[in-house]
Amino acid sequence: MKQYWLAVLLVIVFGRVGAAQSVRTDTATLSLQEALTRAFTQSEEIRLARNQVELADAEVSSVRAGALPQINGNLGYTRTFESQFSGGDTFQIPDSLQFTPDSMASIQDRLRYLEQNADIAGLGGLGTLFGNLPFGQPNAYTASLSGSQLLFSGGRVGAALRAARAFRESARFQLQEQQADVELSVRTAYYRALFSQELERISAAAVEQAERFLAQERLREKSGAASELDVLRAEVALANLRPQLVASRNSAEFATLELKRLINVPATQPLQLTTPLTAPTAEAMREVADSMVNLEQRAAVQAAERNVRMREMGVKIARGSFLPDITFSAVYGRLGYPVDPFNWTGVTWRTDWSATIAMRIPIFDGLRRNAQLDQAQTNLSNSRLQLAQLRENVQVQYQQAVGERRRAQEVITARQQTVAQAQRVYDLTVLRYDRGLATQLEVSDARLALLQARTNLAQALSDFYVAEATVVRALGGSAITTGAR
Numbered sequence: 001m002k003q004y005w006l007a008v009l010l011v012i013v014f015g016r017v018g019a020a021q022s023v024r025t026d027t028a029t030l031s032l033q034e035a036l037t038r039a040f041t042q043s044e045e046i047r048l049a050r051n052q053v054e055l056a057d058a059e060v061s062s063v064r065a066g067a068l069p070q071i072n073g074n075l076g077y078t079r080t081f082e083s084q085f086s087g088g089d090t091f092q093i094p095d096s097l098q099f100t101p102d103s104m105a106s107i108q109d110r111l112r113y114l115e116q117n118a119d120i121a122g123l124g125g126l127g128t129l130f131g132n133l134p135f136g137q138p139n140a141y142t143a144s145l146s147g148s149q150l151l152f153s154g155g156r157v158g159a160a161l162r163a164a165r166a167f168r169e170s171a172r173f174q175l176q177e178q179q180a181d182v183e184l185s186v187r188t189a190y191y192r193a194l195f196s197q198e199l200e201r202i203s204a205a206a207v208e209q210a211e212r213f214l215a216q217e218r219l220r221e222k223s224g225a226a227s228e229l230d231v232l233r234a235e236v237a238l239a240n241l242r243p244q245l246v247a248s249r250n251s252a253e254f255a256t257l258e259l260k261r262l263i264n265v266p267a268t269q270p271l272q273l274t275t276p277l278t279a280p281t282a283e284a285m286r287e288v289a290d291s292m293v294n295l296e297q298r299a300a301v302q303a304a305e306r307n308v309r310m311r312e313m314g315v316k317i318a319r320g321s322f323l324p325d326i327t328f329s330a331v332y333g334r335l336g337y338p339v340d341p342f343n344w345t346g347v348t349w350r351t352d353w354s355a356t357i358a359m360r361i362p363i364f365d366g367l368r369r370n371a372q373l374d375q376a377q378t379n380l381s382n383s384r385l386q387l388a389q390l391r392e393n394v395q396v397q398y399q400q401a402v403g404e405r406r407r408a409q410e411v412i413t414a415r416q417q418t419v420a421q422a423q424r425v426y427d428l429t430v431l432r433y434d435r436g437l438a439t440q441l442e443v444s445d446a447r448l449a450l451l452q453a454r455t456n457l458a459q460a461l462s463d464f465y466v467a468e469a470t471v472v473r474a475l476g477g478s479a480i481t482t483g484a485r
Contacts, residue, residue: 027272030271046182064161074333148330151328156317169303174299184473187465191465195277196251200252203244213237298474299476300476307383310383311376315373322369325359325360327357328357401467415457415460418453
C-alpha cells in the first residue's frame with residue numbers, strides 16, 4: 001500500500017515539474033509591430049468604438065427611411081356573429097303597399113294600375129337596394145395596399161439626415177482616436193518593458209562584474225597580495241548590488257505584465273520582446289518640423305467639428321417644428337363578402353380606392369417647441385466652446401510632446417558619451433587596481449558610475465521613443481504610417 005501511494009506521489013511531482021518546464025519553454029516572441037496588431041484586433045476599447053460606428057450607420061439608415069415612401073400591405077378576414085344590422089324585427093312591406101303590376105294585362109289595364117299605384121312604385125326596390133350592402137355581412141375578406149409620402153416637414157427630415165451622417169463621421173473619427181490612444185499605450189508599455197529588461201541586464205552585468213572582482217580578491221588574499229579587509233569590501237560591494245538586481249527584475253516583470261494586459265496575453269505566458277532598445281539613427285533624431293497646421297486634421301478635432309454640425313442640424317430641426325407637415329397617402333383595397341367563408345365562387349370583389357393630401361398645422365403645444373429650440377441653441381453653443389477648448393488642448397499637447405522629444409534627443413547624445421567615458425574609467429581603474437595604483441573603493445565607485453550611466457542611457461532611449469510616439473499621437477497620425485518605430 002505504501003508503494004502505491006509513493007508511486008502516485010512521484011507521478012504528481014514529476015507531472016508538475018514537467019508542466020512547469022513546458023510553461024518555461026513555451027515562450028512567445030513578440031515584436032512591437034506584432035503587439036500593435038494584437039492590440040488592434042483584441043482591444044475592448046477599439047471593439048466598442050467599432051460598434052459605435054455600426055450604430056451610427058444604422059442611425060443613418062433609420063433617418064433616411066423617414067424621407068422615403070412608406071408602403072404597407074394588409075390582408076384580413078372578419079367573421080361577424082351578430083351586429084346591429086342583424087338584430088331586431090325585420091321590416092316588411094304590407095300587402096296593400098305591394099307594387100305588382102300584371103304584365104299579361106291589357107295596355108289600358110296596366111296604365112290604369114300605374115295611375116292608381118304610382119305612389120308606392122318605389123317601395124318595391126328597397127329590399128334589393130339594401131340587400132347586398134356590407135353592413136352586417138357574416139363573412140368579409142379585405143386586401144389592401146396603402147402608401148404614404150412625406151412632402152414637406154419644414155426641413156426637419158433633411159436636417160435629421162445630415163445630423164445622422166455627421167454622427168456617423170464623428171463615430172469613425174472617434175474610432176481613429178481610440179486606435180491612436182491604444183497604439184500610444186502599447187508603444188509606451190513596450191518601451192517601458194524594454195527599459196526595465198535592459199535595466200535588469202545592466203544590473204546583472206554589474207553583479208557579475210562584482211562577483212568576478214570578489215573572486216580575484218579572494219585569490220589575491222590567498223597569494224598574500226590582498227588583505228581580509230579588501231575581500232570584505234568586495235563582498236559588501238557585491239551585496240549592495242544584489243538588491244538593485246532584484247528591484248530591476250521585479251520592475252521588468254511588472255512592466256511586462258502591463259504590456260500583456262494591454263494586448264490580452266495571459267499573465268502566466270512567458271514573453272520575449274524582440275524589438276531592441278537601440279539608439280535611433282541620425283535621420284530619426286532630426287528636428288521635427290513645425291506641423292501646427294496639421295493639428296486641424298486630428299481625428300478628435302474632426303469629430304468635434306462633426307458634433308458642432310449635428311448641433312446645428314438640431315437647431316434647424318427645432319425651428320422646423322413650427323412649420324406644418326404635408327403628407328400624401330393612398331389606399332387601394334379589394335373587399336369580398338362570401339356566404340361561405342371557404343367558398344369564393346361567385347363572389348363579387350368590390351374596389352375601395354382613395355387618396356389623401358393632409359396638412360398638420362402646429363398651433364399651440366404649451367410652449368414645448370420654444371423650450372426645445374432654446375435647448376438646441378444652448379447645446380450648439382456648448383459644442384462650439386468645447387471645440388475651441390479641444391483645439392487649444394491639442395496645441396498644448398503637441399508642444400509638450402515636441403519639447404519632450406527634443407529633451408530626450410539631447411539626453412541621448414550626452415548619455416552615449418557618458419557611457420563611453422564611464423566604461424573607459426572603469427577599465428582604467430581596474431587596471432590601476434591590479435597594479436596597486438588604485439584602491440578598491442575607487443573600483444566600486446567606477447562600477448557604480450558605469451551602472452548609472454548605462455541606466456541613464458537606457459532611460460533616455462525609452463523616453464525618446466515614447467516622446468516620438470506622443471508627437472505622432474498629438475498630430476493625430478499613426479506611427480505605423482509615419483515610419484516611426
